[in-house]
Amino acid sequence: MSTLRARQKEDRRNRIVSSAKTLFKDKGYDKTTIENIAVAAEVSGVTVHNYYGTKAGVLLALVIESDKQLIAQLDESMPHEQGDLITLMIAFARRIMAHAIKTLEKDIWRQVIAAVTTEAGTPLSKAYSKLDEQLSFVLVRRIEAMQAAGTLPGAVNPLHLGRALFQLQNARFIEFISSDQVTQDEIETRLRNDLVALFSVCIDQAHSA
Amino acid sequence: MSTLRARQKEDRRNRIVSSAKTLFKDKGYDKTTIENIAVAAEVSGVTVHNYYGTKAGVLLALVIESDKQLIAQLDESMPHEQGDLITLMIAFARRIMAHAIKTLEKDIWRQVIAAVTTEAGTPLSKAYSKLDEQLSFVLVRRIEAMQAAGTLPGAVNPLHLGRALFQLQNARFIEFISSDQVTQDEIETRLRNDLVALFSVCIDQAHSA
DNA sequence: GTAAAAACTTTTATGCAATAAAATATTTTG
DNA sequence: CAAAATATTTTATTGCATAAAAGTTTTTAC
Numbered sequence: 001m002s003t004l005r006a007r008q009k010e011d012r013r014n015r016i017v018s019s020a021k022t023l024f025k026d027k028g029y030d031k032t033t034i035e036n037i038a039v040a041a042e043v044s045g046v047t048v049h050n051y052y053g054t055k056a057g058v059l060l061a062l063v064i065e066s067d068k069q070l071i072a073q074l075d076e077s078m079p080h081e082q083g084d085l086i087t088l089m090i091a092f093a094r095r096i097m098a099h100a101i102k103t104l105e106k107d108i109w110r111q112v113i114a115a116v117t118t119e120a121g122t123p124l125s126k127a128y129s130k131l132d133e134q135l136s137f138v139l140v141r142r143i144e145a146m147q148a149a150g151t152l153p154g155a156v157n158p159l160h161l162g163r164a165l166f167q168l169q170n171a172r173f174i175e176f177i178s179s180d181q182v183t184q185d186e187i188e189t190r191l192r193n194d195l196v197a198l199f200s201v202c203i204d205q206a207h208s209a
Numbered sequence: 210m211s212t213l214r215a216r217q218k219e220d221r222r223n224r225i226v227s228s229a230k231t232l233f234k235d236k237g238y239d240k241t242t243i244e245n246i247a248v249a250a251e252v253s254g255v256t257v258h259n260y261y262g263t264k265a266g267v268l269l270a271l272v273i274e275s276d277k278q279l280i281a282q283l284d285e286s287m288p289h290e291q292g293d294l295i296t297l298m299i300a301f302a303r304r305i306m307a308h309a310i311k312t313l314e315k316d317i318w319r320q321v322i323a324a325v326t327t328e329a330g331t332p333l334s335k336a337y338s339k340l341d342e343q344l345s346f347v348l349v350r351r352i353e354a355m356q357a358a359g360t361l362p363g364a365v366n367p368l369h370l371g372r373a374l375f376q377l378q379n380a381r382f383i384e385f386i387s388s389d390q391v392t393q394d395e396i397e398t399r400l401r402n403d404l405v406a407l408f409s410v411c412i413d414q415a416h417s418a
Numbered sequence: 419g420t421a422a423a424a425a426c427t428t429t430t431a432t433g434c435a436a437t438a439a440a441a442t443a444t445t446t447t448g
Numbered sequence: 449c450a451a452a453a454t455a456t457t458t459t460a461t462t463g464c465a466t467a468a469a470a471g472t473t474t475t476t477a478c
Contacts, residue, residue, distance in 0.1 A: 213446090214445060217444095243434080243435070258435085258437080264435070264436095
């Protein structure tokens with residue numbers, strides 16, 4: 001059984017994160033003060049700091065929760081039929097962007113991306129990176145399936161390919177949130193251009209077969 | 210001729226940036242206050258804010274200067290013989306990492322990356338992105354040369370390929386500076402894995418030829 | 419069941435970034 | 449040289465972040 005202390009702590013964590021979520025949505029990130037969050041969560045401002053270190057830490061915690069939901073649904077929501085790899089990647093990127101926009105505004109996502117970098121090494125930042133890894137595994141599994149179906153050369157290392165593709169997708173996602181002007185469609189085009197170019201290089205063009 | 214005002218302004222800018230550079234190197238980023246920089250540059254703290262907006266803005270200005278030097282030397286310093294694309298990319302990544310480490314410590318680079326995102330849209334952030342674009346053009350030009358030499362298929366779009374490769378390299382660079390533990394060699398291996406996997410996909414394997 | 423110990427939260431205080439408005443100084447222009 | 453324009457500095461305020469001290473509540477052990 002969990003002690004009373006542990007339950008109280010868990011409860012405060014939940015109150016802080018859910019209060020922050022509401023306030024960020026209502027007032028925006030900058031205009032929400034830690035004190036605002038603390039009052040809404042019925043704790044002191046210092047407690048918020050004790051729990052999450054920084055205001056960005058609270059934001060990260062909130063994003064991590066939401067990303068867990070994304071991961072739980074993502075694989076299922078992607079097309080089940082075997083398409084080509086580019087179609088797969090576009091579908092993947094589209095879902096990630098859609099989920100991001102549903103959760104928070106772009107300017108808040110910019111704070112998230114910045115926090116992951118500045119707070120590198122902290123538990124929250126590590127947790128975020130772990131979720132990124134899980135996202136890349138969604139790709140890896142699809143790639144393995146394509147190999148089994150003969151749609152992709154057996155020589156390809158699915159883990160390496162999945163990770164590379166995720167990095168690329170993530171870079172374009174950051175471009176997406178970095179400007180209020182850039183649309184999802186534009187990012188999809190850029191990603192498609194990336195993939196077509198990369199897949200046209202064909203390292204083994206001369207040497208094999 | 211430039212007015213006295215313009216020259217004084219330019220002078221203050223230089224004093225601020227070079228004072229900041231020294232202080233960041235000596236005391237680290239966090240322990241350097243804007244007031245420290247202001248005193249060393251013989252201006253008021255508010256003037257530093259007026260010029261660069263934020264402490265991170267001063268840092269960005271300083272990095273931009275240093276990156277301009279990198280770009281001026283980069284193309285020349287890369288191997289001139291025609292090698293394969295993977296060798297080219299590794300050489301490119303290696304020089305960028307070496308230059309970064311020569312300029313600032315990793316933890317300060319983390320502040321740079323964060324600032325580029327949070328200050329997206331500001332002149333300084335745009336200037337930084339422009340330099341990234343110039344870096345990607347170094348790749349584009351090399352790719353064009355390889356095409357001319359017949360080392361790469363003519364069907365490949367050099368602009369798209371160069372940009373895609375730069376994105377990938379940049380993502381791995383961010384991984385590099387995000388942890389004090391990760392070595393240049395590890396990043397080179399990851400990048401090589403990325404490229405081998407991506408270049409093994411061969412979009413046209415069945416359809417063409 | 420209760421007293422001592424342990425674990426947390428809150429209070430209090432301080433330094434610094436960021437921003438705005440008012441005051442002051444310097445350059446430019448006519 | 450004086451008025452106007454342009455900058456910088458001074459002054460003041462808010463909020464993030466952090467540390468130490470004080471105060472509470474839960475646990476543990478008798």
